[in-house]
Amino acid sequence: MSRHEQLWNSCLKIIKDNINEASFNTWFSPIVPVRYENKVFVLQVPSQFFVEYIEEKYIDLLRMTLTRVAGSGTKLEYRVLIDKSSGTGTQIPSTAEQKPKQFGSNSAQSTFVSPYQRLQLPELDPQLNPSFNFNSLIEGKSNKLARTAGLSIGNDPGKTIFNPLFVYGKSGVGKTHLVNAIGVMTKQLHPEKRVLYVSANTFQIQYTDAVRNNTQNDFLNFYQTIDVLLIDDIQEFSGKTGTQNTFFHIFNHLHQTGKQLVLTADRSPLEMVGIEQRLLTRFKWGLSAEIEKPDFELRKSILKSKIYRDGLEIPENVVDFIAENVVDNVRDLEGVLISLLAHSTLTNMPIDIILAERVISRIVSITPKVMSIEFIRDTVCDFFKLSVDAISTKSRKLEVVQARQIAMYLSKNLTKNSLSTIGNYIGQRDHATVLHACKKVMDLMDTDKHFKKNVEEIEERLKK
Secondary structure, three states, X not given: OXXXXXXXXXXXXXXXXXXXXXXXXXXXXXXXXXXXXOOEEEEEEOOHHHHHHHHHHOHHHHHHHHHHHHOOOOEEEEEEEEEOOOOEEEEEEOOOOOOOOOOOOOOOOOOOOOHHHHHOOOOOOOOOOOOOOOOOOOOOOOOHHXXXXXXXXXXXXXXXXXXXXXXXXXXXXXXXXXXXXXXXXXXXXXOOOOEEEEEHHHHHHHHHHHHHOOOHHHHHHHHOOOOEEEEEOHHHHOOOHHHHHHHHHHHHHHHHOOOEEEEEEOOOXXXXXXXXXXXXHHHOOOEEEEOOOOOHHHHHHHHHXXXXXXXXXXXXXXXXXXXXXXXXXXXXXXXXXHHHHHXXXXXOOOOOHHHHHHHHHOOOOOOOOXXXXXXXXXXXXXXXXXXXXXXXXXXXXXXXXXXXXXXXXXXXXXXXXXXXXHHHHOOOOOHHHHHHHHHHHHHHHHHOHHHHHHHHHHHHHHHO
C-alpha cells in the first residue's frame, strides 16, 4: 500500500468517528486518494457536486484531520473525474484558505441555487397543501395499498422498500392528495428533512429556464439536496429528452444516497410512451400502486367526512344519491357538495333529492339504473344468505321457496322481461310457476307484516 493510501485510511478512521454512517458512506467512501507530494494531498471525487458539498459541510473536519495525519501546512486539492472510461479528470484546489469557515455566523451562503429563488422564499418551501393529509385521505379498497405504503414512507422516508413509490390512476382519484399527505407527514415527524412537492410541468419549466440561463449545474445540485422528492404527473416528461436526462441523474443520485422518491402518473409504467427505457426501469424498482375509482362505500365515506368537516347538514338519502351517481372521481364528489350548498343558499331551497338531481345533472351524466333479473336474484340470495344455486334447485325448504318466489315477484315488477324469461333465469321454471309465485308473494304481504318488511327492504336495496 502506498503512503498516500495509508495516510487517507488513517484520515477515514478519524472522520468515521465524527460523522454518522450514512454521511460517511455517501460523501467519503467514494473518495479515492491520488497522491501526496510536496505537502499537497490530491483526492479524486466523482463530481463537482462532491467538491461543493464537502467544502460547504465538511471542510473543517477534513482539514483538521489532514493536519493531524499528514502534518501542518498540508494543502488539499480535488481531482474531479470527467471520463470514467479513460480516467481523465480536472484538478481543483480547495477554497478553504480563501473562504475560511466562520463559526457562529450566518454569513455563510449556500452554494446551491433553488429554482424557487425567484419566489424570494427565505428557505426551501416544500410546496405542500397542508389540507391534503392522511386524516382527510379516507381509506377504501381502491386506495388501500397506495395509502398504506404512503404511511410507511412518511414514518421513515428512504428506509422502506417502497422507493420509488410509483402511484398511478385516472384523474381525480386522489394521487395528488396522497403525495401531499406523504410530504406533510414527513415534515411533521422529520422537520429536518428537505421535502419538495413539484408538478412535472413546473419541473420542466424550471429546467428550460436553467438551460436558457446556463444554470443547469445549479438546477441539478439543488434537486440533489432533496431528501423526499414528490413529483406529480410524471407522464408529462414524455418526449422531453433533456428533461428526462437530467431527471435520470437526479433520480440516480437520490436513490443511491437513500433519499425518497414518490412519483405519480395517469397510467402504469408499462403503458407509458415517450419515456426512456432506463427511466421506466427505475420507476419499477420500488412499488407501483394503482388508485382505482372509489367504490360506493368509499364515495359515501368521503362525502360524510367532508360534510362533517364543513359543518353541513345533508339528509342520508341525498348522500346515498350523490354516491350512487357521482362515480368517477373524488373531485366531482367535492364539486357536487359545493354546488349543492351554493344552490341551497342562493335559492333558499332545502337540500333534498330534487335539488341534488338538478345539481348533479350539470356536473355528471346520470344514467338510469337498468334492473336485471340476475341482479335481483343475486340481491335476494344475499339478503337471505343463500347461494344462487340454492334457489335454482327443487328444494322445498321454506326459506328457499320464499326467496325464489320473491325474486320472481320483484323481477316481474321491476323489469320488462316476460314471465318465461324470468322463470328461465330463476330455477328453470315455466311462466305458470312465475305467476303462482307472484300471487303467493302478494298474499303473504297482505297477511304477514314481517314478510312484507323483508320484501320492501330488498326492493330498497335494489333501488340504491
